[in-house]
Amino acid sequence: MAVPLIQQIRVGTYVLKQRLIGVKRYPLVLMLEPLFRCNLACVGCGKIDYEDRILDKRLSVRECLDAVDECGAPVVSIPGGEPLIHKEIKEIVDGIVARKKFVYLCTNALLMEKKLNHFTPSSYLTFSVHLDGMEEHHDRAVAQKGVFKRAVSAIRAAKARGFRVNVNCTLFDQMTAEETAKFFDFAINDLDVEGITVSPGYAYERAPDQEQFLSRRKTKQLFRDIFKRQGACKWRFTQSTLFKDFLAGNQTYECTPWGNPTRNIFGWQRPCYLLGEGYADSFRQLMDDTAWDQYGTGRYEKCANCMVHCGYEATAVNDTLSHPLKALGVLIRGVNTERPMAPEIPLDNQRPAEFVFEGLVKTLTQKREEEEALGQAQTGSQQSSNAA
Numbered sequence: 341m342a343v344p345l346i347q348q349i350r351v352g353t354y355v356l357k358q359r360l361i362g363v364k365r366y367p368l369v370l371m372l373e374p375l376f377r378c379n380l381a382c383v384g385c386g387k388i389d390y391e392d393r394i395l396d397k398r399l400s401v402r403e404c405l406d407a408v409d410e411c412g413a414p415v416v417s418i419p420g421g422e423p424l425i426h427k428e429i430k431e432i433v434d435g436i437v438a439r440k441k442f443v444y445l446c447t448n449a450l451l452m453e454k455k456l457n458h459f460t461p462s463s464y465l466t467f468s469v470h471l472d473g474m475e476e477h478h479d480r481a482v483a484q485k486g487v488f489k490r491a492v493s494a495i496r497a498a499k500a501r502g503f504r505v506n507v508n509c510t511l512f513d514q515m516t517a518e519e520t521a522k523f524f525d526f527a528i529n530d531l532d533v534e535g536i537t538v539s540p541g542y543a544y545e546r547a548p549d550q551e552q553f554l555s556r557r558k559t560k561q562l563f564r565d566i567f568k569r570q571g572a573c574k575w576r577f578t579q580s581t582l583f584k585d586f587l588a589g590n591q592t593y594e595c596t597p598w599g600n601p602t603r604n605i606f607g608w609q610r611p612c613y614l615l616g617e618g619y620a621d622s623f624r625q626l627m628d629d630t631a632w633d634q635y636g637t638g639r640y641e642k643c644a645n646c647m648v649h650c651g652y653e654a655t656a657v658n659d660t661l662s663h664p665l666k667a668l669g670v671l672i673r674g675v676n677t678e679r680p681m682a683p684e685i686p687l688d689n690q691r692p693a694e695f696v697f698e699g700l701v702k703t704l705t706q707k708r709e710e711e712e713a714l715g716q717a718q719t720g721s722q723q724s725s726n727a728a
C-alpha cells in the first residue's frame with residue numbers, strides 16, 4: 341500500500357479535527373531540512389547553492405524535535421541536502437518515530453545501503469529515494485554516472501530487510517510520457533516499492549540549468565500522456581487522487597503553502613519549501629505573520645508555473661474532504677485525459693518577482709553564527725563553574 345492504513349486514518353482524523361475546531365490554516369507535512377550539504381550536485385537542484393560555512397551548518401537533534409512538536413503535523417518529510425550525511429540522523433528519526441509521526445526520509449541513496457542498520461523497519465518510517473527515471477536519464481539528472489545502480493541496489497537491500505521504500509520522481513522538460521511510464525512500471529513491478537511520489541520540477545532561480553523546467557501547459561499535457569498509458573492503473577502513488585487530477589489539468593487549484601511548512605537552519609521559511617522570501621523565529625509566527633495572500637499562481641511571478649505537491653497536495657486533500665464524491669468518482673473512473681482542461685488562473689495581475697534571498701541568507705547566517713557562539717560560551721562557562 342502506497343500509504344499505510346494507519347497513516348491514512350491518522351491524517352484523516354487530524355484534518356477532520358482541525359476543520360471541526362475551526363482552524364483555518366493547519367500543516368499536513370512538516371518539511372524538516374536539517375542541512376543543505378549534499379554529496380551530489382543535480383542540475384535542477386535549488387537547495388545546495390551556498391557557501392561552505394552554510395553547507396557545514398546542521399540543525400541539532402533538539403532543534404529538529406522542537407520543530408516537530410511546535411508544528412504538530414502528522415507527517416514529517418526530511419529532505420536536504422542529503423539527510424544521511426547528518427551525523428545524528430538516527431537520533432532525529434528515532435525521536436520523530438517515538439512521537440508516532442510518519443517520517444519520509446528523503447535520500448539520493450548513495451549512503452543508504454551502508455546506513456540501513458542505523459534504522460528499524462516500521463510503518464512510521466519510509467525511505468523516499470530520489471530517482472528521476474531509468475539509468476541513463478537519472479544519471480544525467482544527477483550529473484554523475486553509477487548513481488542509478490547504487491540507488492537500485494540500496495532499494496533492493498532495504499526492501500529485503502523489511503523497510504518501506506518509495507521513489508520520489510521529479511519530471512523535467514526532457515522527460516517523455518513513454519520514458520516515465522517505463523520507469524513507473526520498473527519501480528512498481530520490478531523494485532516493488534510501496535509507492536511513487538511524482539511532481540513537476542519547480543523553476544528554482546538558483547538551479548544551474550534553467551532551460552529544463554516545464555510550463556504549466558506542458559506539465560498538464562505530459563501528465564495526461566502519462567496517465568493514459570496502458571498499465572497506468574497499476575501504479576501506486578503516495579499522492580491523493582485529486583492531486584493527480586490537478587496535474588492532468590482537470591482542477592483549478594490555488595496553492596496551500598502553509599500545508600507543508602519548512603524548518604531549516606535559517607528558521608521557519610516563508611512562504612513555502614520552494615521559496616525563501618523571509619524567515620520566522622517560530623512556527624506560530626510563520627502561520628500568523630506571513631502575508632499568505634501575496635503568494636500563489638496569479639499573485640506572484642515566481643509562482644506562475646508551480647504545480648509542485650508541497651503547494652498543492654494540501655489543496656487536493658482539503659478538496660477531497662469537502663467533495664468526497666468527486667474524489668471517489670476520479671478514483672473509480674481514473675483521471676480523465678481527454679476532456680477540455682479546467683480554466684487556468686490568469687497571470688495578468690501577478691506582482692513581479694523580488695530577489696531578496698541572498699541578502700536574507702547573509703543576515704541570517706550572521707545571526708545563526710552569533711547564536712552558536714553565545715551557546716558555546718554559555719556551555720563553556722557552565723562547564724568551568726561545574727569544575728570549580
Ligand code: SF4
Nearest residue numbers: 378380382385421448
Ligand atoms: S540529491 Fe537532492 S539535494 Fe542533493 S543535489 Fe540532488 S536534488 Fe539537490
Ligand code: SF4
Nearest residue numbers: 595612635643646651
Ligand atoms: S505556488 Fe505556492 S507552493 Fe508554489 S512556489 Fe508559490 S507559494 Fe510556493
